[in-house]
Amino acid sequence: MTDTTLNSPPAPWVAQWAPALVLGGTILDLAAGGGRHTHYLSARGHPVVAVDRDVTALQARNLPRGVEIRSADLEDGTPWPFAGQTFAGIVVTNxxxxxxxxxxxxxLEPGGLLIYETFALGNERFGSPSNPAFLLRPGELLAFAETSGLTVLGYFNGEASQPRPAVIQRLAARAPI
Known part of the structure; x- marks a missing residue:
């Protein structure tokens, strides 16, 4: 297995906001990839639902008990696989x-926390992704939080140097109680 995320630490943004998650609350790791955040959050005492289109890397990991792995293509037009479910937190990166x-x-359940980090416009000068369809516009996560009634706890839009140079946008936002 060549997935470098298997032994990677969590994204610093996720690690910064993870203590604000309700202890023991179920977390959705969306587009979980190799499971670095699934593993990290599970080790912090959270049941985790890890979802990805390809769950091969997740299944190959020695994940702790309390992790549910779900295969779902979130972009193929099928209904949202978590209809009727709520989570204490949702983590989305890249x-x-x-x-x-x-x-x-x-x-998000009442008081639930969304931790989101992905690429933004301007990243095209650093490489992939470079397609504007996969790059957030300036303030896009802030606008989403506002229209969704989420309270913004933290936000960043700009250049980052780690783990590689990129333009990213980050949001930590809480659902109303």
């Missing part, structure tokens, strides 16, 4: 599919 944003807000 992934953007704009039609899912309303479902994310709706899937």
């Amino acid at each position: 992934y953007l599919h704009r039609p899912l944003l309303p479902q994310l807000a709706a899937a």
Whole structure:
């Protein structure tokens, strides 16, 4: 297995906001990839639902008990696989599919925390992704939080140097209680 995320630490943004998650609350790791955040959050005492289109890397990991792995293509037009479910937290990194944003807000339980980090316009000068369809516009996550009734706890839009140079946008926002 060549997935470098298997032994990677969590994204600093996720690590910064993870203590604000309700202890023991179920977390949705959306587009979980190799499971670095699934593993990290599970080790912090959270049941985690890890979803990705390809769950091979997740299944290959020695994930702790309390982790549920779900295979779902979130972009193929099938209904949201978590209809009727809510989560204490949702973590999304390095992934953007704009039609899912309303479902994310709706899937937060009262007081639930959304931790989101992905690429933004300007990243094209650093490489992939460079397609504007996969890059957030300036303030896009802030606007999403506002229209969804989420309270913004933290936000960043700009250049980052780690783990590689990129233009990113980050949001930590809480659902109303």
